[in-house]
Amino acid sequence: MRPGLTIGEFATVTHLSVRTLRRYHESGLLEPAWTDDFTGYRYYTAEQIPTAQVIHRLRQLDVPLAEVETVLSADDPRRREEVISGHLRRLEAELDRTRAAVVSLQRLLHPDPADLAVELRSVPTRTVAAVKGVVKQDDSLSWYDAAMAELDAAFPADERTGAPGGRYDNELFTHGAGMFTVFRPVRRPRATGRVEVLDLPGVDLAVTVHAGRHDDIDVTYGRLGTWVVTHALAVDGPIHETYLVGPRDTPDAAEWRTEIGWPVFRLATGTPERAAADRRR
Known part of the structure; x- marks a missing residue:
């Protein structure tokens, strides 16, 4: 046999x-x-x-x-499934990082021929409901999701008066950890849980809109930073983001719109060239 x-x-x-x-x-x-x-x-x-x-x-x-x-x-089918599922999650995370890198490189290698649209905007003092804390950059997405979920639970849609936003201290980017603030404009801000009432000071911003998913938002940051530096308008201060349309609004990433606001020298004259000249005097 x-x-x-x-x-x-x-x-x-x-x-x-x-x-x-x-x-x-x-x-x-x-x-x-x-x-x-x-x-x-x-x-x-x-x-x-x-x-x-x-x-x-x-x-x-x-x-x-x-x-x-x-x-x-493993004799236990559940144990086998746990091991395989854990590795698949790691692979998915690696694929997400690879996709983000590819998208960013494509934009860097083939930049949009259109000029970057930048608006110079004076934002007045506002009182908002906010959650803030010192956060590591690697943990920022999960921290943001948890903070926004808490804000949304505390303030239903009929109490909100505008798109949510965030302020990120420079240390978050330069040192990998820094003050992270997310907020919602609401009719009557009140403290509850981690949510606090926060007065946001008035600020002048150079604002542009990043369209689509956030995989390559760093490229838009870079282009806006170049614009600000070129016009000699940059000042120290936290970066502002406003989530006009985001994952909490639609699963279609093509519809996402994120405003990025870079703090600039106070614009008393209305044009960046004049403001830069005034600053040099």
Whole structure:
């Protein structure tokens, strides 16, 4: 009676090379069902085909060998699912980072020929409902989501009077951590939980709008920063963002619109060139 599938036959039915099967054997992931002591030939059974294909798929996803071994040795299907799901989440995060980098590079390599639209705007003092704290830049997205959820819960739609916004101290970008403030203009601001009543001072801003998802918002920041520096208008102060349309409004990223406001020298004369000249006197 034939002992099973030769390594060549097993390689054919699983679409795995003989070299790969030998490597799986050496690592202990997939040992042959039987090895001839005299010839050293490896033989596999048909029941091992699904296991070989599972290993192959996991390795295609760059699952570490130790995790592959955990998946194969786990008797509990839930445990196997947890290990695989955890790696898939890591892969999705890596894909998001890769996509963001690709989008930014495409904009940098093929810039929009249209001039950047910048508005010089004086924003008056406002009293808003806000959540603020010192946040690490790597944690900023999750912190923002939690803070906005708290603001939304405290102030239903009929109490809101404008788009939500944020103020980000320079240290958030220069040192990787800094004061992070998100806020909502509402009819009657009141403190509750982490929400506090905050008076935002008046400020003059150079404002532009970033369209679409935030993967390449750094490019828009760079272009606005170049405009401000070119016109000699920059002053120290927190960056302002206003979320005219965002993920909380629509899942269609193409519809998102984010205003970026860069603090500038007070504009008493109405033109950036005149303001810059006045500042140099």
